[in-house]
Amino acid sequence: MSDGFGGELAQVGGTLVTMARAARESMRQASAALLSSDHALAQQVTERDAEIDVLSRVLEDRVYELVARQPDGRNVTKLMTAIRVAAHLERMGDLAVHVARAALRRHPGPAVVPELAELFSAMSAVADDLAGKIVSALTDHDAVLAAQLDADDDVMDELHRRLFGVMLSQEWPMGVEGAIDGALLGRFYERYADQAVNVGRHVASLVTDPA
Amino acid sequence: MSDGFGGELAQVGGTLVTMARAARESMRQASAALLSSDHALAQQVTERDAEIDVLSRVLEDRVYELVARQPDGRNVTKLMTAIRVAAHLERMGDLAVHVARAALRRHPGPAVVPELAELFSAMSAVADDLAGKIVSALTDHDAVLAAQLDADDDVMDELHRRLFGVMLSQEWPMGVEGAIDGALLGRFYERYADQAVNVGRHVASLVTDPA
Numbered sequence: 001m002s003d004g005f006g007g008e009l010a011q012v013g014g015t016l017v018t019m020a021r022a023a024r025e026s027m028r029q030a031s032a033a034l035l036s037s038d039h040a041l042a043q044q045v046t047e048r049d050a051e052i053d054v055l056s057r058v059l060e061d062r063v064y065e066l067v068a069r070q071p072d073g074r075n076v077t078k079l080m081t082a083i084r085v086a087a088h089l090e091r092m093g094d095l096a097v098h099v100a101r102a103a104l105r106r107h108p109g110p111a112v113v114p115e116l117a118e119l120f121s122a123m124s125a126v127a128d129d130l131a132g133k134i135v136s137a138l139t140d141h142d143a144v145l146a147a148q149l150d151a152d153d154d155v156m157d158e159l160h161r162r163l164f165g166v167m168l169s170q171e172w173p174m175g176v177e178g179a180i181d182g183a184l185l186g187r188f189y190e191r192y193a194d195q196a197v198n199v200g201r202h203v204a205s206l207v208t209d210p211a
Numbered sequence: 212m213s214d215g216f217g218g219e220l221a222q223v224g225g226t227l228v229t230m231a232r233a234a235r236e237s238m239r240q241a242s243a244a245l246l247s248s249d250h251a252l253a254q255q256v257t258e259r260d261a262e263i264d265v266l267s268r269v270l271e272d273r274v275y276e277l278v279a280r281q282p283d284g285r286n287v288t289k290l291m292t293a294i295r296v297a298a299h300l301e302r303m304g305d306l307a308v309h310v311a312r313a314a315l316r317r318h319p320g321p322a323v324v325p326e327l328a329e330l331f332s333a334m335s336a337v338a339d340d341l342a343g344k345i346v347s348a349l350t351d352h353d354a355v356l357a358a359q360l361d362a363d364d365d366v367m368d369e370l371h372r373r374l375f376g377v378m379l380s381q382e383w384p385m386g387v388e389g390a391i392d393g394a395l396l397g398r399f400y401e402r403y404a405d406q407a408v409n410v411g412r413h414v415a416s417l418v419t420d421p422a
Contacts, residue, residue, distance in 0.1 A: 060291075067278060068287045076279045080271075083291065087298070168388055176383055176390040180375070183391040184398065 008066055009075065012082050015059045017138045019089040020199070022052050024131035026096035027192060031124030034103040034185070035117060037110050045100035052093035056086045078206060085138075085202050088195045092131070095192045102185055112185065113178040119163050123189040126156045130196040137200060143207035149200035156193040160186050219277055220286065223293050226270045228349045230300040231410070233263050235342035237307035238403060242335030245314040245396070246328060248321050256311035263304035267297045289417060296349075296413050299406045303342070306403045313396055323396065324389040330374050334400040337367045341407040348411060354418035360411035367404040371397050 026045050033042035063079045102111045112120050130152050137146040163186045166172065167179045237256050244253035274290045313322045323331050341363050348357040374397045377383065378390045 064287055064291060067291075077275055080275060080278075080291075080294065083294075084298075087295075164391070167391060172387055176387060177379055179387040179391050180378060180394040183394050187395065187398065 008062075009078065012059060012062060012066070012079070013138065015055055015062075016082060016085055016089065017135065019052055019055050019059075019086060019093075020131065020135045020138050022048065022055070023089045023092040023096065024128065024135060026052070026093050027099065027124070027127050027131060030096040030099035030103070031120075031127070034099055034111055035121060035124070037103065037107055039104065039107045042100040042103040042107070046097050046104075049093050049097045052090055056090045059083070059086045081202050081206055085199050088199045088202075092192055092195045095188045095195070098188045099185060102181060102188075106181070111181050113174040113182070115166060115172070115174055116163065116178075116182050119159060119166065120185065120189075123156060123159050123163075123186070126152060126159065127189055127192050127196075130156075130193055134196055134199050134203075137203045141203070141207050143204045146200040146203040146207070149197045153193045153197045156190060160190045219273075220289065223270060223273060223277070223290070224349065226266055226273075227293060227296055227300065228346065230263055230266050230270070230297060230304075231342065231346045231349050233259065233266070234300045234303035234307065235339065235346060237263070237304050238310065238335070238338050238342060241307040241310035241314070242331075242338070245310055245322055246332060246335070248314065248318055250315065250318045253311040253314040253318070257308050257315075260304050260308045263301055267301045270294070270297045292413050292417055296410050299409045299413075303403050303406045306399045306406070309399045310396060313392060313399075317392070322392050324385040324393070326377060326383070326385060327374065327389075327393050330370060330377065331396065331400075334367060334370050334374075334397070337363060337370065338400055338403050338407075341367075341404055345407055345410050345414075348414045352414070352418050354415045357411040357414040357418070360408045364404045364408045367401060371401045 026048055029041050030045045032038060033045065060083060063083055067076055067079050105111065110117075130149055133145050133149055133152070136142060163182060167182050172179065237259055240252050241256045243249060244256065271294060274294055278287055278290050316322065321328075341360055344356050344360060344363070347353060374393060378393050383390065
């Protein structure tokens with residue numbers, strides 16, 4: 001592998017880091033918009049999403065070009081993995097947009113009923129933690145950090161279960177609309193965490209793969 | 212491009228057709244299980260999912276190997292696209308499993324309350340139609356058919372909107388649990404259709420791409 005090619009691989013990695021930061025920031029802002037009914041902030045998240053999508057297309061084009069130019073078993077696997085990571089990060093951005101849109105739909109009212117605010121605050125903290133670890137793992141090629149994501153995801157799954165427990169309890173006073181919003185928002189956070197775990201697995205395999 | 216390589220490309224295409232058939236059959240059975248509370252059928256869907264996942268891994272391995280062996284701008288793009296199509300088909304299989312699990316969760320009761328049965332029957336028909344068109348488009352490399360998927364997806368989106376209209380109407384008698392099930396199931400069908408549209412776009416670009 002020439003130094004030039006190594007430099008181009010590093011550039012692809014740099015784009016992934018930028019995408020991961022954007023996917024984290026989007027969900028962070030979407031969560032803040034959701035929990036404080038902040039219309040402008042939610043709007044901002046939906047507008048930024050196009051940037052993540054463009055980055056993903058740029059990365060794909062660059063990878064296709066590199067693969068066509070530099071046939072090498074090892075690099076092909078790495079470059080394919082970069083495309084898969086980009087697809088997961090793009091999806092994380094989409095899920096942040098779904099959260100932001102839920103906030104916009106109920107504005108000026110809250111999309112999260114008071115009974116669920118604490119749970120969604122906890123879910124958004126776990127989501128931010130997962131996304132932060134992805135940024136670090138991609139930046140530092142840190143397989144150990146990447147491997148920790150599974151445990152964080154277990155916390156998210158537990159919060160998700162508690163959410164349904166609250167909504168299905170006899171004491172649930174918020175009616176159908178609040179429950180539908182809660183169910184869908186819960187799913188967005190759970191999927192965001194799943195995508196983050198997928199990114200972590202790819203990073204772990206990239207770093208530890210001897211090939 | 213040697214004939215041998217063309218044959219290997221065709222083999223990759225054949226695996227995609229097999230996956231598409233399985234993703235269609237899974238959702239067809241999941242829908243039947245959902246609408247008739249058929250426990251055994253729902254169970255079958257969850258078990259078959261592993262087959263789709265294995266096919267996806269087999270396809271990926273073969274593509275990596277082909278890319279590494281046969282550097283060629285045109286084929287690289289095609290092979291990358293095959294991986295993306297496989298990822299969408301795998302996701303369609305996952306969504307069928309989600310529908311089947313919803314049926315299992317409420318068994319022996321129905322996961323779809325009577326008020327929503329007709330809507331979900333319509334959504335499952337659209338899903339099956341979309342999946343059938345994907346199978347045909349992949350089999351016949353039919354870009355025209357692939358391009359029709361967008362219109363079918365509009366029908367699904369309209370059904371999805373009606374679903375929320377029914378659940379949020381004043382007359383909704385089924386309480387929170389029925390609404391949560393309805394909201395999540397609605398999302399599974401909507402996402403299944405989205406994934407099908409993505410497959411259609413990839414097929415259309417493969418067939419019409421001059422490169």
